[in-house]
Amino acid sequence: MTVDVLPALTATVRCAAHPRGGGCGHPDSVLAEREDGTVVRHGGTVAKAHAPGTDLGELSLRLGAAADLPEVFLAPLRPTPADLHGRLVSFWPYGTPVDPDIPDAAPWEAAATLLAQLHRVPAPTGLPAMRGPAKAARAVQRLRAAGPHPAAASVLRAWAGLPAWARAEAPMPSARFLCHGDLHLGQLVRHPGGTGPWLLIDVDDLGLGEPAWDLARPAAWYACGLLPPDEWGRFLDAYRRAGGPAVPSTGEPWPALDVPARALTVQTAARAVAKSAAADRALDEVEQAVVDACARIASIPPKLGQ
Incomplete structure (x- = not known):
């Protein structure tokens, strides 16, 4: 991931969590940072920057398929991805993951x-x-x-x-x-x-x-x-x-x-x-x-x- 995208992604997830402005006491947290995607959480909102070169049309279709299956997939917060410095970003509610220690x-x-x-x-x-x-x-x-x-x-x-x-x-x-x-x-x-x-x-x-x-x-x-x-x-x-x-x-x-x-x-x-x-x-x-x-x-x- 390029140096400037992670801070931009963090700012983007804050804006998504607080669409009317203002703030909260929740810290930002990086949930994943890999070559195929970086995921940042703020409060109950998660933003994912998908891999470079991800196709907009294909990702949009995949997001739509997930949105149509709310009993199977966590539904995205927005139906289409946003562009952030040439990276496609999707937005999700936060869910509690499997605990690897249990x-x-x-x-x-x-x-x-x-x-x-x-x-x-x-x-x-x-x-x-x-x-x-x-x-x-x-x-x-x-x-x-x-x-x-x-x-x-x-x-x-x-x-x-x-x-x-x-x-x-x-x-x-x-x-x-x-x-x-x-x-x-x-x-x-x-x-x-x-x-x-x-x-x-x-x-x-x-x-x-x-x-x-x-x-x-x-x-x-x-x-x-x-x-x-x-x-x-x-x-x-x-x-x-x-x-x-x-x-x-x-x-x-x-x-x-x-x-x-x-x-x-x-x-x-x-x-x-x-x-x-x-x-x-x-x-x-x-x-x-x-x-x-x-x-x-x-x-x-x-x-x-x-």
Whole structure:
């Protein structure tokens, strides 16, 4: 993010929180600051500066889709983004996020139910493609740009073994479902804060695509040994109870989940290795686990039909 945008974004969220002027005693807080977006809160209002180069028309469609699904998505405060020094900015009410320090309270059932509801919505006309595979491809590009690393080879071998659609090199086999595109527990908030229902946030990757992609990150964590079997079971069972179409209602889910879970494992490993190389440090235990999973993935062909 350029030096002058963060102060400007902070001023912008204050104005959005106090449209009639004046002020309050609430401090400003930076909730996220990454290359793909920066998020600032003031009181009950949140402003997000989206990634440079974000398409105005596509973001507007995604904001509209979220606004039309208030029981699934946190609704934006404004229907269209604003321009701030060449960056598109959207405005949101503040919701209470998942507490990472209380893993036993992780809302896996709520996340699965929201996904099932989202996947069952009739696809809006004109919505762009879900960007999950494109995000995975960008992670691999960053890995290649990071320079030599002893773990890179196994990650790239696993990537090369994926079908073209999972590498964003061909259309997805199913593009008729509305998908979140980047589901993890950080994408859920309670609104009203602390007491309201869980809702999805982050529309940047929202679009039409393969619904199994939205189940892929928890599936990948489970396959890597990072998500306990009971938590994975709670998530999968809740999705099935809610009528989610990504996997069969009974029986083996992995033929549908195999390729997306492999792709999310590679994406996670690629990011980890790139960060490790940039910081000139060794991989930590979790990072090593996903890299080891890539080595296993590279040795086993994907499920047929995927």
